[in-house]
Amino acid sequence: MENYVLTDAIGTQHTFAKVPQRIVSLVPSQTELLVDLGLESKIVGITKFCIHPKNLRNEKVIVGGTKKVDYDKIKSLAPDIIVCNKEENTLEMVENLRQIGQVWVTDINTLEDNFQMISDFGNLFDCMAEAENWNQKIALAMNDFKKFIQNKAVKRVAYFIWKNPYMVAAGANFINEMLLLNRFENAFAKLSRYPEVNIQEINKDKDLDYVFLSSEPYPFKEKDALEISVYTHSANVILVDGEMFSWYGSRILKAFDYFKKLHQNL
Structure with missing residues (x-):
């Protein structure tokens, strides 16, 4: 497989020689999404707040919270990618994590941002079909809700x-x-x-x-x-x-x- 280049939500370019196989996720909602995209077996580290699905905290290494983490513990996990969020995680944390490995940062303020994040994960982790399926399900449910709420x-x-x-x-x-x-x-x-x-x-x-x-x-x-x-x-x-x-x-x-x-x- 040739190197491929992807850009995250804050404009950082990432070059990958292969699809990331070892994921540290430092945002609870994004951890849940990764599992729903079929990537649970690739997750090696999570936060103490990653409570969905319930079994995860008993099966993965807990590396800290969303604002403070154990860098040595994360380094020992040898992650291919560390998944963060601009609001949930601090800039200092992201900069320190970049000394360990590639840090993919999301930035979610709108529903459109959310669709984009799911598509990005599909490209990043080679699970495009699963990502498209989730985006379609969310879009259908959102349109149904908009009809419910319109009046x-x-x-x-x-x-x-x-x-x-x-x-x-x-x-x-x-x-x-x-x-x-x-x-x-x-x-x-x-x-x-x-x-x-x-x-x-x-x-x-x-x-x-x-x-x-x-x-x-x-x-x-x-x-x-x-x-x-x-x-x-x-x-x-x-x-x-x-x-x-x-x-x-x-x-x-x-x-x-x-x-x-x-x-x-x-």
């Missing part, structure tokens, strides 16, 4: 991801993309990334319909909803599954059914 009234929301300090998902990220898909207007969309907010002023000039408390990265519970409801006035405070709003990759296929149930229960 729903737009609702104004705040989506909380953290407590102490309170932080929300703002614009230019994948959570905001999923909110828009659901016809939820993000009250903080004009801000960037994940700003801190003053909970006592959460509904000031916002006219919120709903406040969503995500199950991750901070595991909001009912007691948190009660605490926050003091400040939300007429807005309903609802616990939501963070994986469905923030996990890209193959997880999106399950998200559409979850979103339908969510709307039916609002």
Whole structure:
């Protein structure tokens, strides 16, 4: 096989003499996608947060988290490729990992980015048929969901991801993309990334319909909803599954059914 050149989402060119056989994956949702593309046997290292499928953490080497890893442990695995994400992993981590081997970085802010990532993995790991199959299934489910949602009234929301300090998902990220898909207007969309907010002023000039408390990265519970409801006035405070709003990759296929149930229960 001749050398082949591929470019990742941040513009880094990679030259491969053969299809990568030993994968370290440092993003939970991308680990799940790799498994769904039939690559589980090639995964040699994962993070402690790679919880899907459930058996994986008992069968693969855990090399750390998404922000901090054991470089020596990763080096000992002799990976052909280390799969990262621009938002999930730090620039410092990526630069250090490049001293060990090739680092493929994804950057997912939109649904189109997600389709591209799946196609890229198909080319990178020589599983084009599986990647195309997943993209087709996701596209069909997305179109079905768009028909379901098209006549729903737009609702104004705040989506909380953290407590102490309170932080929300703002614009230019994948959570905001999923909110828009659901016809939820993000009250903080004009801000960037994940700003801190003053909970006592959460509904000031916002006219919120709903406040969503995500199950991750901070595991909001009912007691948190009660605490926050003091400040939300007429807005309903609802616990939501963070994986469905923030996990890209193959997880999106399950998200559409979850979103339908969510709307039916609002």
